Amino acid sequence: MKGYGLPESTGAESRSNGPEEGRRRGSVGKLTPGGEAKNSGTRALLRLRFCDVAAGYAGEPGATSATLEPNGWLRTGDLCYIDEEGFLFVVDRLKELIKYKGCQVAPAELEQLLQCHPEIADAAVIPYPDEEAGQVPMAFLVKQPQSSINERGIMDFVAKQVFFV
Numbered sequence: 001m002k003g004y005g006l007p008e009s010t011g012a013e014s015r016s017n018g019p020e021e022g023r024r025r026g027s028v029g030k031l032t033p034g035g036e037a038k039n040s041g042t043r044a045l046l047r048l049r050f051c052d053v054a055a056g057y058a059g060e061p062g063a064t065s066a067t068l069e070p071n072g073w074l075r076t077g078d079l080c081y082i083d084e085e086g087f088l089f090v091v092d093r094l095k096e097l098i099k100y101k102g103c104q105v106a107p108a109e110l111e112q113l114l115q116c117h118p119e120i121a122d123a124a125v126i127p128y129p130d131e132e133a134g135q136v137p138m139a140f141l142v143k144q145p146q147s148s149i150n151e152r153g154i155m156d157f158v159a160k161q162v163f164f165v
Helices: 018-022 061-067 107-115 151-159
Strands: 003-005 012-015 036-038 044-049 074-082 088-093 098-100 103-105 120-130 134-143
Touching (some): 061 074, 088 107, 098 120, 103 107, 107 120, 107 151
Antiparallel strands (some): 074 088, 120 134
């Protein structure tokens, strides 16, 4: 069983029901009954409204107003999409964006790009401090067996598909 929940709620806000839904690759299931979601498309901030969402953060009105809207919607901080059948897919964390020269770079997008390379089995991208740019993306890679790709080849591959200021 797969599911999705938040510390600001008391339970799973989505879950797979049964083996068929559990096989939906990449999904964390469908919203639990009684819940509502706002999502304006692919890779958009997910906002949820459930009866079990906390009223706020004790002694932290700034954090409360940044997360909870007056009309009861909770800004999850997760970039998600909901497909045509109602399955929820979590794509990235908004708060984990890399700040490169004032621009926001989503590590998940760079990871997906790297994983499209036939010689790369897996990738993880993190922010690395840089005096000039603020942060730069740094990738950790697992190469495919028998891969001969090197650092320069990877950098050239990314540079052909991504524009950095």
